[in-house]
Amino acid sequence: xxxxxxxxxxxxxxDALAPVRSRFLLDDAVYLDGNSLGALPAxxxxxxxxxxxxxxxxxRIRSWEESGWWTAPERIGDRIAPLVGAAPGQxxxxxxxxxxxxxxxxxxxxxxxxxxxxxxxxATTFPTDGYIAESAARLTGRTLRAVTPAEVPDALxxxxxxxxxxxxxxxxxxxxxxxxxxxxxHAAGALAVWDLCHSAGALPVGLDAHGVDLAVxxxxxxxxxxxxxxxFLYVRRELQPRFDSPLPGWNSHAEPFGMQPxxxxxxxxxxxxxxxxxxxxxxxxxxxxxxxxxxGIDAVRAKSLALTDFFLSCVAHYAGDRVESVTPTAxxxxxxxxxxxxxxxxxxxxxxxxxxxxxxxRPPDVLRFGFTPLYTSFAEAERAARVLGAVLG
Numbered sequence: 012x013x014x015x016x017x018x019x020x021x022x023x024x025x026d027a028l029a030p031v032r033s034r035f036l037l038d039d040a041v042y043l044d045g046n047s048l049g050a051l052p053a054x055x056x057x058x059x060x061x062x063x064x065x066x067x068x069x070x071r072i073r074s075w076e077e078s079g080w081w082t083a084p085e086r087i088g089d090r091i092a093p094l095v096g097a098a099p100g101q102x103x104x105x106x107x108x109x110x111x112x113x114x115x116x117x118x119x120x121x122x123x124x125x126x127x128x129x130x131x132x133x134a135t136t137f138p139t140d141g142y143i144a145e146s147a148a149r150l151t152g153r154t155l156r157a158v159t160p161a162e163v164p165d166a167l168x169x170x171x172x173x174x175x176x177x178x179x180x181x182x183x184x185x186x187x188x189x190x191x192x193x194x195x196x197h198a199a200g201a202l203a204v205w206d207l208c209h210s211a212g213a214l215p216v217g218l219d220a221h222g223v224d225l226a227v228x229x230x231x232x233x234x235x236x237x238x239x240x241x242x243f244l245y246v247r248r249e250l251q252p253r254f255d256s257p258l259p260g261w262n263s264h265a266e267p268f269g270m271q272p273x274x275x276x277x278x279x280x281x282x283x284x285x286x287x288x289x290x291x292x293x294x295x296x297x298x299x300x301x302x303x304x305x306x307g308i309d310a311v312r313a314k315s316l317a318l319t320d321f322f323l324s325c326v327a328h329y330a331g332d333r334v335e336s337v338t339p340t341a342x343x344x345x346x347x348x349x350x351x352x353x354x355x356x357x358x359x360x361x362x363x364x365x366x367x368x369x370x371x372x373r374p375p376d377v378l379r380f381g382f383t384p385l386y387t388s389f390a391e392a393e394r395a396a397r398v399l400g401a402v403l404g
Contacts, residue, residue: 035235066080094216169199
């Protein structure tokens with residue numbers, strides 16, 4: 012048994028989160044793609060079977076009230092809220108990340124005032140955010156400028172209406188400085204909109220503590236809600252009376268069953284709702300969130316950093332200079348993934364998956380390995396690095 016294998020065994024024995032792994036359905040593969048799709052919590056199939064057979068099959072329309080379907084978007088939002096550092100009543104679940112980005116950016120531009128004519132967007136963002144920001148700018152009569160997060164402070168000015176940024180870079184795993192960037196945006200009189208897709212459920216966010224205005228995030232990555240599970244929208248409490256959604260659906264009406272011809276928004280985070288919620292996916296997410304019982308986000312962050320530190324050490328030992336890490340080594344700049352650059356990365360990832368190590372590939376040359384502390388072990392981190400070294404030859 013090698014020194015690194017022994018070290019992994021010792022780290023797993025001391026891991027306070029190790030028992031949480033049993034709450035998931037896993038196999039012998041090393042699954043390091045939870046930053047794309049989280050693993051299935053073991054109790055979710057039974058819960059969904061009950062929703063389908065009893066709540067839908069027997070209660071049918073009565074379930075909107077008797078099974079709590081109608082209040083699910085806010086109820087589940089309140090369950091996510093502690094994981095992103097938000098008090099109750101500010102998070103609503105529903106729609107996709109893209110739709111929620113659209114709501115947030117348009118609403119931010121409207122709240123900023125007509126004299127503020129420019130929207131800034133993260134130049135390194137996941138493409139959809141850029142597409143949505145461009146459309147939001149056209150719709151609101153603003154211009155759009157793409158800048159890197161590091162360039163944001165110098166790019167801000169009296170014309171800035173809103174800034175859309177990613178908390179963690181999806182390619183490199185770099186963690187951006189949400190507190191200082193939010194403060195800089197506010198000092199310029201603009202609104203901060205954060206995309207939390209690669210940080211929610213992986214590390215502390217502190218939305219309330221840092222005064223973030225609006226935030227969005229998906230739930231199928233580190234929150235393990237399942238493929239296509241609904242996203243969430245955060246609207247800071249102080250802004251809710253002014254939040255003017257560009258998608259005023261009947262679900263966000265003050266009297267949704269009044270069937271009024273004119274729109275009057277409901278108070279609170281409910282304004283973020285649009286149409287009929289996707290109940291099956293939403294209740295699957297609600298069940299999945301039960302794996303967080305007794306688990307604190309600070310403990311998750313501590314294990315995430317330990318896992319990625321250990322993995323980088325193992326990669327250095329087994330793969331040497333055949334790969335280059337593009338993920339920052341500093342803890343304050345690292346999310347919960349490690350991205351490695353190498354030649355023929357697409358082929359390398361195919362061979363890794365064939366060998367039982369599942370990550371993913373981003374063109375042109377990046378291997379991504381996502382570490383979900385709720386179910387990833389140190390032994391798996393060591394095995395993944397050892398297999399990578401063997402595949403690289």
